[in-house]
Amino acid sequence: MLVSMQPVSANMGNIGTNYGVLPGDVASAQALSLFNSSVSATYYNPAYLAHDERGELTLGLMHAEHDLRAESQGGAAPLGRSSDVIQDTPSQHALIGMKTNLSSLTKSDHPIYFGFMAGVEKYGEEMLAFRSRTSNEAQYLTYGRQPLFLNLGGATEILRGIDAGFSARVTLHADAQLDTYTDLQGNTSLESLNVSAKPSIRPIFGLNVNWAETFCGGGDCAFDGIETALSFRGHSNTETRVEATTIIPGTIPSPGLNLAIATLDAYQPDITALGMQYRQERWRVGLTLEYQTWSDLSDEFERDTIKDQANLNFQDILVPRLGGEFRVNDMLTLTGGIAFEETPLEGKRSLDVNYLDADRTLIGVGGTLELRDPPILAYPLTLSFGYQYQMIDERDFELTSTDPMVPVNPYETVTTEGDVSVFSGSMTMKF
Numbered sequence: 001m002l003v004s005m006q007p008v009s010a011n012m013g014n015i016g017t018n019y020g021v022l023p024g025d026v027a028s029a030q031a032l033s034l035f036n037s038s039v040s041a042t043y044y045n046p047a048y049l050a051h052d053e054r055g056e057l058t059l060g061l062m063h064a065e066h067d068l069r070a071e072s073q074g075g076a077a078p079l080g081r082s083s084d085v086i087q088d089t090p091s092q093h094a095l096i097g098m099k100t101n102l103s104s105l106t107k108s109d110h111p112i113y114f115g116f117m118a119g120v121e122k123y124g125e126e127m128l129a130f131r132s133r134t135s136n137e138a139q140y141l142t143y144g145r146q147p148l149f150l151n152l153g154g155a156t157e158i159l160r161g162i163d164a165g166f167s168a169r170v171t172l173h174a175d176a177q178l179d180t181y182t183d184l185q186g187n188t189s190l191e192s193l194n195v196s197a198k199p200s201i202r203p204i205f206g207l208n209v210n211w212a213e214t215f216c217g218g219g220d221c222a223f224d225g226i227e228t229a230l231s232f233r234g235h236s237n238t239e240t241r242v243e244a245t246t247i248i249p250g251t252i253p254s255p256g257l258n259l260a261i262a263t264l265d266a267y268q269p270d271i272t273a274l275g276m277q278y279r280q281e282r283w284r285v286g287l288t289l290e291y292q293t294w295s296d297l298s299d300e301f302e303r304d305t306i307k308d309q310a311n312l313n314f315q316d317i318l319v320p321r322l323g324g325e326f327r328v329n330d331m332l333t334l335t336g337g338i339a340f341e342e343t344p345l346e347g348k349r350s351l352d353v354n355y356l357d358a359d360r361t362l363i364g365v366g367g368t369l370e371l372r373d374p375p376i377l378a379y380p381l382t383l384s385f386g387y388q389y390q391m392i393d394e395r396d397f398e399l400t401s402t403d404p405m406v407p408v409n410p411y412e413t414v415t416t417e418g419d420v421s422v423f424s425g426s427m428t429m430k431f
Contacts, residue, residue: 012267012297013142014236015093015119015149016043019064019422020364022095023386026062026424027366028337031323032286034208034229034275038428039097039115042151044273045231046165047206049099049113049155060095060426061123068418070138070356073396075412086138086356086418091145094124095426102154112156115167119149128172128197130240132263132306134352136401138414141345141357147238147266148172153204161213165206171236171266172197178244184251202234225279231272235296238266263306269294269344282327290319294344309402310350317342323364333368335386348398349410358395358416364388366424382428390420 020026021040025033033044037052068087099115106112120127127148133139153167179192207230211223240263247256275288294314301312323337338361345357366386374381394417398410 012265013146014266014268015062015064015091015146016040017268017271018142018146019062019091019388019420020386020424021062021117021119021149022058022060022097023366023384023424023426024335024368026386026388026422027335027364028286028323028325029321029339029362029364029388031275031288031321031337031339032277032284032325032335034206034231034273034288035227035277035284035286039099039117041155041165041206042097042115042117042153042167043169043204043233045206045208045229045275046115046153046167046204047155047163047208047231048229049115049153049165050111050157050163051208053101053111053113054430055100056098056428056430058095058097058426058428060093060097060424062091062093062095062119062422062424064091064143065421065423066090066143066418067420068140068143068356068392069416070397070414071417073413073415075399075410087140087143089145091121091143092123093119093121093146093149095119095149110156112154114152114154116152117149118151119146121145121147128174128238130174130238130265132240132265132304134306135354136352136399136403136406138354138356138397138399141343141355143420151204155206159214160217161210161215163206163208165208167204167206169202169204169233169236169268171200171202171238173200173238174240176240176242178242179256180245181247181249184248188246200236202236204231204233206231225284227277227279229273229275229277233268233271233273235270235293236266236268237264237300239264261305263304264300267297267300269296283325285324286322288321288323290321292317292319292344297344307350307353310353310355312350312353312355313346314344315346317344330372331370333370335364335366335368337364338362343395348396349400351400352402354397354399354401356395356397356414356416359393361391361393362388363391377429379429379431382430384424384426384428386422386424388420388422388424390422392416392418392420 041048097117150170155165212221242261277286321339
């Protein structure tokens with residue numbers, strides 16, 4: 001049973017969680033994302049939109065190159081697979097974001113910052129990348145093309161040195177209904193097709209504390225350079241429901257044969273992130289701990305008519321991220337980071353679906369070039385680049401299938417291996 005709206009690979013992630021939205025997030029392995037005042041803050045920590053009073057317009061591109069394999073350890077030959085390569089389709093995003101101060105629209109002088117961030121797959125050509133399927137040759141859980149990425153929100157200072165923000169992540173839920181008459185050869189007539197999509201809005205909260213400003217008013221203080229941040233990102237998903245009814249005259253009378261499919265993709269769990277940053281004049285370091293509640297996805301799959309038989313179980317995970325930044329001179333800043341992500345997928349088997357996933361280590365590097373007086377433009381221009389390498393650990397899985405052509409179960413044992421390279425670039429105009 002297959003639902004396919006585009007010929008793309010299935011995934012259970014999004015660019016913000018899997019890779020990083022903008023180059024600074026990619027380069028720091030998201031360790032500094034809670035303390036990033038760019039428009040990607042609408043996803044990681046909307047409170048930090050208030051950290052920089054300047055407005056900005058950001059244009060960016062992201063390319064994630066996958067080399068994901070499953071090496072056979074013995075057993076029957078897998079149906080339909082001619083090599084160990086499971087996935088090599090890239091994810092390619094065009095990104096746009098903007099931030100501005102809305103206080104000029106009110107009678108109050110208190111600054112209120114608004115920002116949005118949007119990303120579209122295939123460099124702007126594909127808004128709803130979606131594929132849900134069973135697989136005899138196995139498939140990776142979190143990697144593949146990503147659907148529409150959209151966040152918007154705002155922030156303001158609530159007390160001295162304390163900023164709070166709220167944003168919303170928007171995903172699409174699609175419904176399709178098909179009614180048709182058909183003959184035994186599959187020729188249809190009197191078709192009726194209705195397709196609709198509605199947004200699903202999930203909350204993101206952020207809180208940031210600059211300890212020196214809060215307790216010392218910005219003067220000399222024992223807390224100089226120390227900031228802490230807390231954010232909560234509510235779970236979200238992209239799902240599709242299809243109801244099809246067919247009547248075959250003389251064989252299947254009215255009301256016809258009904259086929260109902262409900263399946264999900266691009267799931268993000270509830271994520272609670274706590275971070276601390278220590279900043280000096282030319283450098284800063286940051287540590288972030290993310291708690292991701294993947295266990296709720298087990299219940300979601302029980303309602304998935306394509307994957308419900310797989311008996312998939314997930315565990316909550318804690319992701320540590322460590323990053324740093326060094327300002328070489330007035331123009332150039334270098335960034336680096338590392339993170340370790342434990343796989344949330346439990347068990348070695350998932351009947352028919354055959355999901356693969358393993359622990360991974362993320363290493364990122366990048367740089368930012370600030371042109372304070374660029375030609376033509378009246379405002380500073382920032383050019384950023386980030387690279388991230390993801391190394392996937394080895395892990396054994398047993399492939400199983402209800403296909404009558406498969407004589408035994410498990411019919412094969414495979415070992416995951418592979419890596420992902422992520423390239424990200426952006427251009428930001430401050431105003």
